[in-house]
């Protein structure tokens with residue numbers, strides 16, 4: 001199936017006062033139509049930078065594009081062309097991390113939703129994009145219903161809603177333009193764990209019902225397990241593993257993925273941490289960027305970057321010494 005989002009060999013650096021920060025290094029990632037893909041990695045691995053690049057919202061002129069491509073439905077999102085601009089907020093929408101900062105505190109929620117509909121709502125009557133006022137109102141009410149909010153939220157100010165309600169409104173706003181893909185950057189980080197689970201299952205349900213694809217950036221593997229069909233792991237700006245949810249969590253191939261999974265808190269087990277930290281992109285290690293922290297690293301890992309290669313069906317890993325099936329079975 002042709003990917004709705006196709007990122008291949010994409011590199012990006014930032015010019016800083018201290019030199020060039022090589023933040024993304026030949027990243028690969030795809031999202032197929034209707035699919036929910038997790039973009040996972042520790043803080044500082046480049047998730048937000050990649051999300052901004054997909055949205056065509058990089059800080060100019062400090063961001064410098066390297067090689068590779070980001071194609072959204074075949075359109076280069078960083079081209080600055082009309083096609084890329086008109087996709088933003090329509091074919092691709094965004095659910096941000098902080099639900100409060102994303103609203104204007106001076107206007108009622110309904111006003112902000114109607115403004116969005118005016119600029120990015122569905123178009124001519126009968127088409128996929130229908131601009132008529134009644135249809136717009138009906139769509140807003142249907143969407144509030146889908147995210148389980150009463151119509152009364154429309155007359156409230158953002159500060160009169162709870163964090164969970166604000167995030168539900170933002171999900172409704174991301175769905176209203178009938179996008180092909182929603183980009184969600186840590187959408188539940190600001191919420192407590194019970195609300196997080198509720199919002200994630202809501203996001204999954206409404207996306208699946210409407211056939212909308214989701215790219216879900218998170219540092220939380222538990223959250224990825226909750227809602228994703230596939231997971232892509234980014235480490236220090238490099239794609240290290242891509243796999244379907246079940247085999248990915250049952251038999252991770254990359255040592256980083258495995259250690260990331262082991263570092264998830266579990267009852268009756270001491271917390272395990274990955275020693276060291278994500279490298280500074282001003283001076284990243286040669287070869288595989290995880291090699292200084294990796295217990296399986298050998299000389300080749302510091303010399304040559306391993307290509308992404310097939311580990312199992314639809315499961316790719318970029319590692320010179322990936323976990324094998326036999327090792328997974330022996331380790332349990």
Ligand SMILES: Nc1ncnc2c1ncn2[C@@H]1O[C@H](COP(=O)(O)OP(=O)(O)OP(=O)(O)O)[C@@H](O)[C@H]1O
Pocket residue numbers: 014015016021023041042043044045046047048049050059062219281
């Ligand atoms: N405008 C910028 N100029 C220079 N460096 C930047 C800029 N924006 C991000 N970076 C650097 O890029 C790297 C990746 O940051 P990014 O925010 O994309 O990571 P992340 O995985 O989203 O982390 P987090 O989960 O903490 O947001 C970091 O080292 C960060 O300092």
